[in-house]
Amino acid sequence: MQQCCVGQSQSSDQLKGEIPRSCCGGGGGGGYPAVARGQSDDAVRDTVREFYGQLVAGEDSRPIPQCPTTDKSWPKHIRDAAAQCHDEVVSKYFGCGLAIPDCLDGMQVLDLGSGSGRDCFVISKLVGENGHVIGIDMTDEQLSLANKYIDYHTKKFGLSKPNVEFRKGYIEKLGEADLKDNTFDVIVSNCVVNLSPDKKAVLQEAHRVLKPGGELYFADIYTNQTLSEKARQSDLLWGECISGALVWKDVIKYAQEVGFEIPRLVTSYTYAVPFECVQNILEGAEFCSATYRLVKKRDGTSSPGPVKATYKGSLAECGQTFQFDVFYTFKAGIPVEVPNDVASILKATRYGAHFDFEDMPGVTTNKDEDYARSLDQADPFAYAAKSASSINIFTEEHKKIFEAATAK
Ligand SMILES: C[S@@+](CC[C@H](N)C(=O)[O-])C[C@H]1O[C@@H](n2cnc3c(N)ncnc32)[C@H](O)[C@@H]1O
Numbered sequence: 299m300q301q302c303c304v305g306q307s308q309s310s311d312q313l314k315g316e317i318p319r320s321c322c323g324g325g326g327g328g329g330y331p332a333v334a335r336g337q338s339d340d341a342v343r344d345t346v347r348e349f350y351g352q353l354v355a356g357e358d359s360r361p362i363p364q365c366p367t368t369d370k371s372w373p374k375h376i377r378d379a380a381a382q383c384h385d386e387v388v389s390k391y392f393g394c395g396l397a398i399p400d401c402l403d404g405m406q407v408l409d410l411g412s413g414s415g416r417d418c419f420v421i422s423k424l425v426g427e428n429g430h431v432i433g434i435d436m437t438d439e440q441l442s443l444a445n446k447y448i449d450y451h452t453k454k455f456g457l458s459k460p461n462v463e464f465r466k467g468y469i470e471k472l473g474e475a476d477l478k479d480n481t482f483d484v485i486v487s488n489c490v491v492n493l494s495p496d497k498k499a500v501l502q503e504a505h506r507v508l509k510p511g512g513e514l515y516f517a518d519i520y521t522n523q524t525l526s527e528k529a530r531q532s533d534l535l536w537g538e539c540i541s542g543a544l545v546w547k548d549v550i551k552y553a554q555e556v557g558f559e560i561p562r563l564v565t566s567y568t569y570a571v572p573f574e575c576v577q578n579i580l581e582g583a584e585f586c587s588a589t590y591r592l593v594k595k596r597d598g599t600s601s602p603g604p605v606k607a608t609y610k611g612s613l614a615e616c617g618q619t620f621q622f623d624v625f626y627t628f629k630a631g632i633p634v635e636v637p638n639d640v641a642s643i644l645k646a647t648r649y650g651a652h653f654d655f656e657d658m659p660g661v662t663t664n665k666d667e668d669y670a671r672s673l674d675q676a677d678p679f680a681y682a683a684k685s686a687s688s689i690n691i692f693t694e695e696h697k698k699i700f701e702a703a704t705a706k
Contacts, residue, residue: 342495343468347437354390354414354439372396375615379420382454384447390414390440393488394539394587395517395565400616401648404428405483408507410469410500410516411435411490415444415462421486422462423455431462434475441466470499477507483648487516492542498552501592505556510596511646514558517565517589519543522679529579540571543585550676553592559643560669562623564589566678568688573697575704587689588678591623596646603663605641606633606656613652620652624681628653637668 372380376398380388392413402424409418412433421431435441444464452460467475469490485504494500504514521543530541553561566588571577609620611630618630622644628634633656636644644650674680682688 339495343436346493350437351439354437354443373615375424376420379423380416382423383416383419384450386443387414387416387419387447390443391416393417393517394519395488395589397486397488397515397517397589398424399484399513399515399591400620401613402429402484405648406481407431408477408482408485409433410485410487410504411493412444412464413440415447415464417486417488418444418462418464419447419451422451425461427457427461429461433462433464434467434469434472435464436466436468438466470494470496470503472503472507479506480509481507483509483512485512485514487518489518491516492519492539492544497544497549498556501552501558502556505558505594508594510594511648512594513647514592515589517587520546520586520588520678522546522584525583526581529581529583540580540585546678550673557595558592559595560639560672561590561592561676562643563676563678563681564591564623566624566682566687568679568682569691572692573700575701584679586678586682593643593647599642599645601638601641601657603661604635604637604658606658607636607641607644608633608654610652610654625675637671638663639668639672
């Protein structure tokens with residue numbers, strides 16, 4: 299079924315044939331695991347691991363529906379790199395969005411929940427000889443698939459030696475995979491955090507291993523309200539990435555609690571689950587696929603008020619236009635007034651070198667208003683409604699599976 303991530307435990311046989319797989323690895327039908335039923339964090343991870351292990355190892359020729367942000371909307375340099383990835387790696391790609399930011403040349407990058415390695419290999423090309431990529435995943439079958447193609451991509455991208463490695467580990471416990479404080483310039487993740495039983499721990503760990511000014515850039519599935527216990531206990535909805543979806547306001551809160559700036563929204567698409575049998579359980583909750591930037595604060599980047607930021611046009615892959623988020627798109631040479639918090643983020647990150655900043659003496663700022671505005675701008679549902687960004691990801695085939703599962 300389409301959904302944008304799945305964590306259900308099924309036998310290999312159950313995974314064959316009858317269940318359409320989503321961009322995030324989905325599946326459905328019978329046999330949903332009880333991962334949301336008050337089980338321990340380890341039990342949740344065991345169930346998710348079992349599902350992905352079976353999905354990757356099993357023979358599976360089911361069609362994969364298109365994801366919300368697929369090829370045509372991706373920047374050319376990313377499309378080109380993705381087109382060079384090995385077919386088997388691409389066929390086991392289960393992301394739900396584009397989780398690859400600009401300006402990666404020479405960067406140290408970590409991918410949380412790297413799966414078959416598709417995003418890691420694309421990034422391997424983009425970071426080049428002087429950069430390095432680590433993918434971390436807890437599922438042996440995924441790691442083994444990704445490892446199988448390291449040499450292939452090293453040659454394909456003309457690198458003199460491999461610049462990507464895959465490590466086994468939990469995204470909530472990066473220290474166990476020997477990942478040290480202040481190590482990475484960029485962390486990416488694609489449709490994984492919703493599968494974690496402890497989302498705040500994931501953000502905490504990402505913050506710890508990022509350098510000051512480093513960026514966590516991730517695509518995932520969000521909801522607009524805390525789901526009812528009934529929804530959280532539904533095996534079907536957990537499996538469909540609905541029960542585990544991130545409550546967007548919680549993410550904004552956790553991000554600030556662990557030391558990030560207020561998250562900046564990069565894309566958002568709402569989608570409906572248009573089946574009565576499911577709506578009855580969801581009690582009005584809504585869903586979207588969204589991408590955020592979370593920047594680790596760096597000392598000395600704060601200004602007393604708004605700032606004029608002028609993009610220099612020097613980001614090779616962006617050319618004359620740099621889209622920072624859904625609210626700020628910078629054209630080379632044209633000053634844009636940005637509030638202090640946005641200026642702090644730009645200055646703190648690797649993007650800072652591509653801007654000229656000019657203070658605006660005498661222009662005062664109201665920090666409370668800035669804060670409230672930034673929170674409003676982080677709302678993925680408000681943006682998707684305003685921009686009419688929505689997708690229809692469910693088919694008649696999905697409907698049958700939902701109805702069969704909820705009729706049990
Ligand atoms: C939906 S797939 C996405 C994989 C990859 N990001 C992609 O776009 O193809 C989710 C992946 O996250 C991994 N995963 C889920 N929860 C995890 C956790 N708590 N720690 C480590 N890996 C996890 C799974 O093993 C699986 O490979």
